[in-house]
Amino acid sequence: METENLRGLFQLLTRRFGLLNKNCCSAGGMDVTLVQSHILYEVQRQHQPSIQQIADTLGTDITTFSRQIQSLIKMELVQKTPDLTDRRISILSLTEKGMEINETIEQQMNDYLNEIFSTMNEFEKETVIRSLTLLNDRMKNSSVCCTAPF
Template sequence: MENNNLRGLMQMIVRRFGFLNERCCEDCCGDDISLVQSHILYEISRQSSPSMQDVANALGMDITTFSRQVKTLVERDLVKKTPHPNDNRVNLLSLTVKGTATEQNINNEMNKYLNSLFSNLSVFERDTIIRSLDLLEETMKKSESKCCPPR
């Protein structure tokens, strides 16, 4: 496959998944959750009491932009910031009850869509795609590219 075609394929997959996630956030939550905010909620739920810097790094966001997004999520009672017990300069993040429900709603909607999408494939095709995506993700983690640094 030519590199231009490969890049175009990856761009379209990422774009379509981003649009899907964006629409999902609008439709399922009852809240006006942006795509970036949904990623923040997901990452906080994935980690155990992460620091703000940990989540910002995982998402590839600069801390200033990330802090503004977290401030909005705190104001909307979706995220709680707690000073680290050993270092008051560090804030730990957790989801509130409302934040957990919102993240779960987004997760449920995305899973419904993906299950629907994969239902059109054979078991072999589905498993092949999942294995390929796992392999791609592992390869990207190991990459030393300045364009896409490992996280």
């Protein structure tokens, strides 16, 4: 496949996944941006991580990331507390409202993916998942672009 066609395929995939939308989802009457959605997901997944851990995972500089955290605190989705062993470190956790919003987004994404996969047979599903896993592994090991620790 030619590089230009491959790029076009990824451009289309990005648009169809809604990754260019200002808000990726609405949940609980709130609009949540793609970045905010990723933060909520990682805070839940990592269970009480530090601000720096999440910024590193998302490959975001700490200044930009701090603004995102402040907006999530104002939305009452995330809370920030000092680490008990080192007060210079702030620990993040989801509020009750944040957990509900995260679960709603999770359900919306699962519904969307299930709808897509429902049109495929078992072999096609396994092929797509195996291919995405392989692509993700190779991207993670690439020295060229967009590397973030996972």
